[in-house]
Amino acid sequence: MSLTSKFKEAMVGLKAGRVTLDYPAHPRPVPENFRGRPIFDAQKCIGCAACANNCPAREILVLDVCQEVRILKYLGRRCTYCGRCSDVCPEKAITMSHEFETATNKISDVHQRLDLFMSTCQRCGRCFKETSPLEQLKLKGYRFDDLENERWIFRSRSFLESEPLVDDIKIELD
Amino acid sequence: MKAREKLDQLKAKLGPAIRRADIPSDHCLFVFVEASALKAVCEYVFRDLDARFITSIGADDRSFSGSFLVAHNFAFDRDHLLCSILTEIPASQPCVESISTVVPAANWAERELRDLVGIELSGHPYPKRLVLPDGWPDGVHPLRKDIPWNFVPDDYDDEREFKFDEPPEGCTVVPFGPFHPTLDEPAHFRLYVEGERVRGCEYRGFMVHRGIEKLAESVLGYNDIPIMAERICGICGCVHNVTYAQAVEAAAALQAPPRAEYLRSILLELERLHSHLLWVGLACHIVGFDTLFMQAFRIREPVMWIAEKITGNRKTYGLCVIGGVRRDLTPALEDELRQVLARLETEWQAVTAAVLQDRNIQKRTRGVGVADRNLVKEAGLIGPVARAAGVGIDCRRDHPYAAYDRVDFDVITAPDGDVWSRLVVRAREVFESIKIIRQCLDKMESGPIQLEIKDELPVGRLGISSVEAPRGECHHFVITGENNRPRRWRVRAPTYQNLQGVPAMIKDQQLADMTISLGSIDPCFSCTDRLETIDLRSGAVKVWSPEELLKLARARGIAAESSAKESDES
Ligand code: SF4
Ligand code: SF4
Numbered sequence: 196m197s198l199t200s201k202f203k204e205a206m207v208g209l210k211a212g213r214v215t216l217d218y219p220a221h222p223r224p225v226p227e228n229f230r231g232r233p234i235f236d237a238q239k240c241i242g243c244a245a246c247a248n249n250c251p252a253r254e255i256l257v258l259d260v261c262q263e264v265r266i267l268k269y270l271g272r273r274c275t276y277c278g279r280c281s282d283v284c285p286e287k288a289i290t291m292s293h294e295f296e297t298a299t300n301k302i303s304d305v306h307q308r309l310d311l312f313m314s315t316c317q318r319c320g321r322c323f324k325e326t327s328p329l330e331q332l333k334l335k336g337y338r339f340d341d342l343e344n345e346r347w348i349f350r351s352r353s354f355l356e357s358e359p360l361v362d363d364i365k366i367e368l369d
Numbered sequence: 370m371k372a373r374e375k376l377d378q379l380k381a382k383l384g385p386a387i388r389r390a391d392i393p394s395d396h397c398l399f400v401f402v403e404a405s406a407l408k409a410v411c412e413y414v415f416r417d418l419d420a421r422f423i424t425s426i427g428a429d430d431r432s433f434s435g436s437f438l439v440a441h442n443f444a445f446d447r448d449h450l451l452c453s454i455l456t457e458i459p460a461s462q463p464c465v466e467s468i469s470t471v472v473p474a475a476n477w478a479e480r481e482l483r484d485l486v487g488i489e490l491s492g493h494p495y496p497k498r499l500v501l502p503d504g505w506p507d508g509v510h511p512l513r514k515d516i517p518w519n520f521v522p523d524d525y526d527d528e529r530e531f532k533f534d535e536p537p538e539g540c541t542v543v544p545f546g547p548f549h550p551t552l553d554e555p556a557h558f559r560l561y562v563e564g565e566r567v568r569g570c571e572y573r574g575f576m577v578h579r580g581i582e583k584l585a586e587s588v589l590g591y592n593d594i595p596i597m598a599e600r601i602c603g604i605c606g607c608v609h610n611v612t613y614a615q616a617v618e619a620a621a622a623l624q625a626p627p628r629a630e631y632l633r634s635i636l637l638e639l640e641r642l643h644s645h646l647l648w649v650g651l652a653c654h655i656v657g658f659d660t661l662f663m664q665a666f667r668i669r670e671p672v673m674w675i676a677e678k679i680t681g682n683r684k685t686y687g688l689c690v691i692g693g694v695r696r697d698l699t700p701a702l703e704d705e706l707r708q709v710l711a712r713l714e715t716e717w718q719a720v721t722a723a724v725l726q727d728r729n730i731q732k733r734t735r736g737v738g739v740a741d742r743n744l745v746k747e748a749g750l751i752g753p754v755a756r757a758a759g760v761g762i763d764c765r766r767d768h769p770y771a772a773y774d775r776v777d778f779d780v781i782t783a784p785d786g787d788v789w790s791r792l793v794v795r796a797r798e799v800f801e802s803i804k805i806i807r808q809c810l811d812k813m814e815s816g817p818i819q820l821e822i823k824d825e826l827p828v829g830r831l832g833i834s835s836v837e838a839p840r841g842e843c844h845h846f847v848i849t850g851e852n853n854r855p856r857r858w859r860v861r862a863p864t865y866q867n868l869q870g871v872p873a874m875i876k877d878q879q880l881a882d883m884t885i886s887l888g889s890i891d892p893c894f895s896c897t898d899r900l901e902t903i904d905l906r907s908g909a910v911k912v913w914s915p916e917e918l919l920k921l922a923r924a925r926g927i928a929a930e931s932s933a934k935e936s937d938e939s
Contacts, residue, residue, distance in 0.1 A: 203723035207664050207716070214667050226674075228696070230681035251593035277596045277687045282695065291681065327822040329592045329691055331853060349588075 225293050230278045232294040235269055235307050239288035242267060242311040245325070246280035246289060248332045253347045255280065256340035262355060265313050270345055271297070271305030283330050371448040372398040378418065383410055391831075396768065397619070398452040399831055404439075404465055407456045411441050412471040414454065420445050421762065422474040422749040423835070424861035426846050427482030429513045431460045433829065433856070437488055439465050441475065442833060442846065446767040451833055453846070458488060467493035474749030477869055478861070485512040500575045503531045511583055518580075518587040534571050536561045545883060547576055556868075560875075560883065567875050567883060572868070582858050590853045591617060591826065592690045599685050601860060604647065607640045607686045608838040609845070609860065614689035615770055616845040617855065620832025621691075625820055629693040631813040633771040635706075636680065636688050637836070638802040638809075642713070643672045644839035645795045645802075649724075652792060655888045656733045661724065668716045675709045678702060691826075693819030703810055710803050721796050734788040738874045738886030741786050748870040752841020752863050753798070754890050756782045757790035764837035776808040788889040825853065838863050840890070864890065 216223055225231070242265045247255035252275055256268045281289035297305055325331045334351035341348055372392045379400060380387055386406030391399040402410050414420045420443035428438040436457040443452045458465055467490040469476045480499035483490050487510030490496060501511075504526040511520065536542050540561035547555035557573040581601060585594045598613045599606035611633050618625060625633070650665030673683040679702055680686035688694050698706075724730060740748075745755045755762050763780040765773040781797045783790035832847040841863030850856025867890040875886050 197726070197728035200723045200726040200728070203719065204660060204664075204727070207719050207723060208660055210719075211664065211667055214670075226678040226681075228678060228681045230687070249590070249593065251589060251596040253588075275596065275600070275685065276682070277685070278681065278695075279593070279596060279687075327692075328825040329590065329822060329853060333590060333853070 219296075225295070229293050229295075230276045230291045232271065232276060232292050232297055232305070233269065233274070233278070233280055234290045234292045235267070235309055236288045236290070237309045237311065239286045240267065240284075240309055240311060241286055241288075242309075242313050243285060244332065244334075244338065245283045245285065245330065247338075248334065249279050249283045249330055251275070251277060251279060256342055256345065256347065257338040258340050258342050259337040259355060263313055265311045266342065267309040267311060268340075268342055269307040270302075271307070272302060272345075283326065285324065371395065371445070371450045372452075375418070375445065375448070375450060375452065376400065379410070379413070382413055382417075386410060393619070393622070396449050396451060397833065398450060399455060400452065401455050401457070404456045404458055407439070407441070407454070408466045408468050408471060410454055411443075411468045411475075414443050414452070415472045418445070420452065421746075421751075422472050423451075423842070423844050424846075424859070424865070425468075425475050425478035425482055426857070426859040427486035427488050427512070428848060428857040428859075429486055430457075430848075430856075432514055436460055437463050437486065438848075438857075439482065439488060440846065441468060441472075442844065444768065444835065444842075446762045449767055449769070451768060451835060453831070453833060463487060464489040464491060466491050469494055473747045474866065474869065477865065484510070486510055487513060500578055504529045511580065512586075518583050531573065533559055533573075537568060539563055540568050543880065545570075549884070558871075558883075558887075560880070562880055565879050565881075567878050567880055569876060570872050572872065574868070582860065585858045586850070586855060588854075591855070594855070594858065595689050595691070596687055598860070599687065602862065603684070604644050605640055605838045605840065605843070606684065607636055607688055608836050608843045609862070610686070610689050611637060611771065612834050612836040612843050612845040613847070613858070613860075614691055615834035615836070616832040616847040616858075617691050617826070617849065618832070619834055620830040620847050620849045621826040622830075623692050623820055623822065625693050626817045627772070627814055628697075628816045629818045629820075630772040631809045632694045632698060632818060633689065634773060634776070635698070635806050635809045636676070636686055637771065638806045639672060639676050639679075640686075641802045641839045642799060643669050643676070645799050646672070646717075648795055648839070649792065652734075652788075652885065652888055653730070655885050656730065658730060661720070664720060668713060668720070671709045671712065675702075675706055678705065690819070692822050693817070695819075697818050698813075706806070707810065710806060714800065714803050717796075717799050725793065725796065730792070731789055734792060734885060734889075735785070737788045737878065737882045738889050739785070739787045740870050740874050744870055744873050745786075748873065749866045750841075750870045751866055752838070753791050753794045754841065754867050754870065756780065757794045758786035759784045762842075764835045764842050768835050770834065770836060772809055772812075773805075775812055776805050778805050788885055791889045829856070840864060841867060 244257045247257045252273050254270045254274045258266045260266060278291045281291050299305060336351045336353040337355050338351045339348050372395055375398060376390050383406060386403045388401045388403060415422060423442040423444055426440040430436055430438045434457065436459055438455060438457060440453050440455040445452060465488055467479055469479055470492060476495060477499060479490050479493060480496065482488055484498060484500045506522050506524045509522055540563050543560045543562045545558040545560050547557045555576045559571040560567050561569045581597060585597065589597060595610045595614055599610040601609045646665050646669035650662045654662040676686060677683040679698060680688060680696055740750055740754055740758050742758055742760055744750060745758050745760045751762065759782055761780045761782045766780055778801045781794050781801060783793050826849050828849055828851055830849045835842050835844045843863055844861040846859040847855050848857040871887055871890065875883055878886065
């Protein structure tokens with residue numbers, strides 16, 4: 196009978212009462228496990244670039260300025276908060292925070308930049324011990340991502356040239 | 370031994386056409402056949418052996434074997450067997466006989482492989498462009514290996530118009546989509562309407578094709594793809610994530626640990642719960658019953674919250690990597706999950722008790738959007754649409770994966786094939802999902818959740834996997850490759866097949882039933898090719914023609930782009 200079912204349906208609604216949260220005045224706390232914006236800790240980071248190589252969204256850039264200085268830049272534009280970077284980081288330098296309301300009209304608000312001092316090893320010193328072959332570095336050695344235009348350069352070298360690779364970068368961007 | 374049995378049957382019937390075969394497991398069969406016999410083999414498999422068509426795949430294999438590959442995948446659901454009929458096509462003459470005349474369900478999949486891989490189809494009944502945008506130059510096929518991932522064609526022709534078919538005599542054209550208030554993704558149906566009756570339609574879609582397969586084959590790595598795969602769908606993302614991982618595992622002969630399998634089943638069922646609750650809500654919304662829409666969403670919310678607690682996010686779970694899952698379930702979370710299920714069960718019982726008796730909804734949905742058994746077979750319909758037509762196919766039972774071989778559940782069917790039946794099927798499946806999750810929680814053993822992978826994955830292996838998504842079977846096909854990424858990855862989402870059944874479902878129906886018919890398979894649409902603007906000062910109404918509008922939009926687009934560039938530079 197339709198009338199009884201209408202009555203039952205009304206009961207479902209009445210029993211529930213008011214459930215709408217008073218957001219944003221009183222946001223519901225996120226669970227402990229929540230994957231929000233990744234936060235990089237420059238104190239712990241050794242600059243191995245595992246995070247950059249395993250970020251599905253290619254949101255982490257690496258630029259080797261010279262043998263000793265490597266810049267790591269997190270862009271945060273299309274970061275999906277997947278947490279792969281924090282999974283693979285051997286030093287636990289990346290924490291998935293509880294921040295998720297990160298909308299901004301100035302994209303540099305969400306950038307993070309780490310200027311890292313790299314110790315020299317006998318070889319290039321820029322490698323990491325992957326957890327499985329599936330996490331291996333795609334780009335080994337020195338990297339030259341384009342920080343200004345925020346683009347990955349799909350090329351790396353086993354040596355650093357004294358001249359910056361400006362022209363190379365141009366070719367890649369074309 | 371079913372795989373061998375089928376192979377013997379094939380050999381007995383079409384012996385000389387079969388070049389070689391591979392039986393990686395009892396539930397999987399790869400048969401390589403002569404290109405000239407492809408159609409005959411597929412016809413035999415589809416008609417005489419009564420297999421269900423899954424999808425067709427094209428692959429550019431020239432740099433490895435010197436030829437193109439075409440595969441037509443079929444499922445023998447009763448025999449628990451997935452079967453792929455493959456053929457190699459010489460690079461010099463990329464052309465193959467179309468099977469769409471004997472397997473109508475292959476229509477789209479074949480056109481897709483023609484568009485993207487550039488394998489010509491001889492004798493295709495409707496060889497119109499399907500996937501590539503209208504202005505894309507002919508003869509450029511993005512999934513070929515010599516086209517880079519970021520390729521932009523020089524001769525992209527913005528002005529090129531899409532040629533619609535001529536409507537049948539006496540019919541008026543009513544455009545439905547690409548945007549429609551009731552559904553949320555763009556798809557254009559050009560309906561041919563006679564009075565209030567829909568007599569036919571032309572579909573135009575693929576407006577949000579993102580080239581994710583190309584990206585995976587040229588840029589991403591094996592373990593990046595699961596995270597991308599779950600973004601294929603905003604509702605059943607976890608399904609793609611699991612299907613991909615399983616396909617790669619099948620190709621590389623890896624076995625995820627048992628606990629990981631249970632966790633996969635649990636999260637897939639959680640996803641089905643929230644998807645079905647969402648769909649029942651939306652279906653009610655489409656027919657104008659917003660009370661239940663609100664209640665369904667209310668009841669659904671705790672499912673989202675528990676998923677967030679388990680995986681770290683309410684929707685994109687980021688569950689699988691190759692060989693396992695990323696996060697474990699703690700005892701505290703297990704208890705909480707049980708409580709959520711208990712509450713959900715009582716509340717959903719109250720709702721179904723009311724709704725399944727509701728005559729208003731029945732009047733609105735009975736006999737609407739009917740897909741009968743015959744259409745299910747011909748168009749390859751799957752999931753709740755097939756089950757509502759009395760065809761009891763369900764990959765969880767027919768092609769068990771993850772932990773589904775260790776749990777008991779019923780495959781819910783309904784007899785009539787209309788929207789009402791689909792509603793009943795989905796509403797009842799909620800209880801089955803609850804049952805499955807409870808059994809998983811009871812049976813789950815402790816242990817590792819991730820397989821240790823010591824070597825690089827072997828190259829050139831084939832893997833297929835089917836997973837029962839909330840909307841039907843989701844199917845992935847993988848060829849493993851070099852550089853830590855697959856050589857070919859093909860995704861067939863359930864709506865791909867179900868959408869092809871829509872023209873037949875809406876034929877000779879009231880125009881007003883279009884939304885719920887389409888909504889009942891759970892996809893998307895309205896755009897009138899025009900737009901009105903009102904000048905506020907003068908109150909003058911200007912009606913824009915499509916051409917003017919296109920120009921305006923393009924001019925704006927370019928202006929926006931260049932201003933963005935300027936602000937970047939400054
Ligand atoms: S959270 Fe994911 S998308 Fe974001 S930076 Fe880390 S790996 Fe990249
Ligand atoms: S993986 Fe960790 S240690 Fe390595 S570069 Fe990234 S943040 Fe630094």
